[in-house]
Amino acid sequence: MDMTLPELPFPLRTYGPDGDWSYDDGVLTGWAGPRQDRFVPPTGEALDTASDAPRLLGAPEGDFRLSARVTVGFNGAFDAGVLYVHVGDRAWAKLCLEYSPDVPTVCTVVTRGHSDDANSFTVQGSSVWLRVSRTGRAFAFHASRDGEHWTFVRLFTLGGEKETGAALVGFMTQAPLGGGCVVTYDHLDFRPGWPDDLRDGG
Numbered sequence: 001m002d003m004t005l006p007e008l009p010f011p012l013r014t015y016g017p018d019g020d021w022s023y024d025d026g027v028l029t030g031w032a033g034p035r036q037d038r039f040v041p042p043t044g045e046a047l048d049t050a051s052d053a054p055r056l057l058g059a060p061e062g063d064f065r066l067s068a069r070v071t072v073g074f075n076g077a078f079d080a081g082v083l084y085v086h087v088g089d090r091a092w093a094k095l096c097l098e099y100s101p102d103v104p105t106v107c108t109v110v111t112r113g114h115s116d117d118a119n120s121f122t123v124q125g126s127s128v129w130l131r132v133s134r135t136g137r138a139f140a141f142h143a144s145r146d147g148e149h150w151t152f153v154r155l156f157t158l159g160g161e162k163e164t165g166a167a168l169v170g171f172m173t174q175a176p177l178g179g180g181c182v183v184t185y186d187h188l189d190f191r192p193g194w195p196d197d198l199r200d201g202g
Contacts, residue, residue: 078175
């Protein structure tokens with residue numbers, strides 16, 4: 001299924017399991033079903049394949065910043081709303097508001113063959129602003145409690161400029177251990193260009 005949101009200059013397409021994606025009056029809503037996640041364990045504790053979760057992705061051109069306020073209806077450990085970057089089957093990254101495992105936390109995962117996993121800071125309540133930016137072959141993750149002051153979370157690459165330039169970017173929902181959860185994304189904002197300073201709060 002394809003979707004076009006007025007805030008984004010590129011169309012979105014669904015990937016993975018059905019996320020029951022919908023958009024109404026500035027709010028994008030998606031659903032993660034039971035035990036849906038996207039993670040390749042570095043420890044070999046599970047099958048050496050990427051599991052899957054609902055994704056809604058598009059292909060922005062050039063340097064950009066994509067942000068949204070993410071609200072998660074937490075029901076189980078590691079439920080999350082995600083801004084997601086996809087370059088290849090084993091080259092992708094997640095910026096999450098995640099119940100990790102019992103406190104809402106900003107988390108990141110970067111997958112290059114296998115996934116890493118890192119927690120950033122905890123959040124009061126069930127909402128936080130998340131932002132992904134790109135310049136050249138580099139991506140940056142930021143998060144904000146108020147949508148005004150941004151905390152630098154991570155800087156990384158997933159491939160060369162050719163692969164990065166064709167990256168898919170957008171939204172994902174997950175519920176790895178529980179019965180599923182609903183995630184909403186509002187205050188959607190897309191801007192061309194890269195932040196002037198990744199660490200100045202802007």
